[in-house]
Amino acid sequence: MRATTLLGKIFGLKQTRIQGVTIDAQGLVVDVAPTTRLPYCSSCGRRVRSVHDRYEDRRWRHLDLAALRVWLRYAIRRVDCPRCGVVVELVPWAENQSWFTYEFEEQVAYLAQGSDKTTLSALMRVSWRTVGANIERVLPRHQKTDLLDGLTHIGVDELSYRRHHEYVTVIVDHVKGGVVWAQPGKNAQTLNAFFEELGPERCAQLEAVTLDMSAAYLKAVTEASPQARVIFDRFHVQRLAHDALDQVRREEIREADPEVRAELKKSRFALHKNPWNLSTIESAKVAQVQKANQPLYRAYLLKESLARILDGRQVNVARKKLCEWVSWASRSRLQPFQKLAGTVRSHLEGILACFATGLSNGRTEGLNGKIRTITRRSYGFHSAASLISLIFLCCSGIVLQPVHR
Ligand SMILES: [Zn+2]
Incomplete structure (x- = not known):
């Protein structure tokens, strides 16, 4: 069996043809190409007839093979999309603007749910900062969209990070015991954004809101959901x-x-x-x-x-x-x-x-502790978006599996 055929079977990448393989100082380099003749636009996802030009070779990190780093190499094309203009094509093995394959990112996210920072970085050989960007891309692939449906008892919590210079506001569902919403900021405006997303109908369903004793939060709650009982945590x-x-x-x-x-x-x-x-x-x-x-x-x-x-x-x-x-x-x-x-x-x-x-105890206490631990662990991420992704990944009921084939 030829090496390329063998590797094709080992990797099992969808819509991807393996054209060659070499080993260099960085590890195993696998030349790949999409099997579809017409490229896809990375902006709108549709097929495009006209290819603008071809870039230099690019490399995507894939799951290690026998402890060797694996790179997929491909000269990505720029397409001339009638809707989006000149943009790069979408490759079948990775998300747009990512330097890692889907499978690599899934593995990182799986480890991020359960293992510590040092183990994850050492095992996958990526920086912690990269982990942050990775899970930001993975989260939408697994996130349920109906987290805000059916809320009756919620808790509002503010978390400080980056040595207390920045804040995120986190909303938890006391009934189901998970995080349902999070955004940077800690003022009335932040909480207003949540109530806006919730909409007047679902605001009217709220029975109780636990808060810390900040005047800003209190005002936002009493305006958006006056029937809800305010409980200080x-x-x-x-x-x-x-x-x-x-x-x-x-x-x-x-x-x-x-x-x-x-x-x-x-x-x-x-x-x-x-x-x-x-x-x-x-x-x-x-x-x-x-x-x-x-x-x-x-x-x-x-x-x-x-x-x-x-x-x-x-x-x-x-x-x-x-x-x-x-x-x-x-x-x-x-x-x-x-x-x-x-x-x-x-x-x-x-x-x-x-x-x-009897609210704001039991499992919510455990949840708050978990969120705080994650916040401390997120030190080194470059953005609040990475921290928020990690919070959702670990505290909103997402179940990930290790990448096994
Ligand atoms: Zn397009």
Whole structure:
């Protein structure tokens, strides 16, 4: 059997003829050509009669063969499409403007769902940035279009990335437990774009929306979907308490004596943990803080007691305790907690609504954690679009299979 025939059988590429094969410094180079005589326009996808010219050879990365890199080589044509003008042809093995074959990209996307950054980059021998661009192309091939249908209980979350300089807004479906929408930005305008896409009919179906306590989001929700119950996410309330604790800690470290300062610097992890999860050493650190710095210990108690209140189940008990907490925090002489007390006071009903509905817990908590992990993993992607593609790829119910033949 000739080598080209053999490779044709091994690769099994559709509508592709194998014309030759060589090995060079980059790996196995396979000369290919489309089997169709008339080329396809890469812009509109239709067949075109007139070929404008032929480019220099181009290379597309294909799945490795026996640990060798494989490249498909072909002198791509430019066509003169009556509708689109002079554009390059569409080749059957790769998406327009991609330097990777469909199968290569599918394999990358499959790995992106489950493996870590280093493993994926090393195994496929591509940069993490390339992975981002790859999954941006793969996602539309697998994405369901009806994600926005039938939504009744949704959650709005903002994620910061690139060291907190940029944001994306993510909408999750509390009922089915997946991401249904995501766009760059974190203001009312961003959320308005979601409601516009949802349309007035589907907006009217919304029963509850969980939010973090940002005024921008709140306004967008009450305008687009006034019947929906607004629930403030308890995990966001807790995150704010952790932030306030951090602020107090930084302040106290700045003003402490050198030897106390060293102690306080080591306390961060222990202070943020739940008390019943503390190791003996961590408990000792908290005890040390209690002795060395009263304001910081007070901040720790405020953070902890708020968490315990939010753990409760009864609305009436929670209402009473939250009011007590607000007055305690207001008198705490810790400015970050005084500010948080004000926020809790003015959003009290929305915070209490989470006790009545039981929303923003369970699987959504897991989902939010997963989204945050993905966001941290996306560091190195060049655009928000790559991050959003990865979020959808991992959190919207897309099931990918490894490329096997
Ligand atoms: Zn065209």
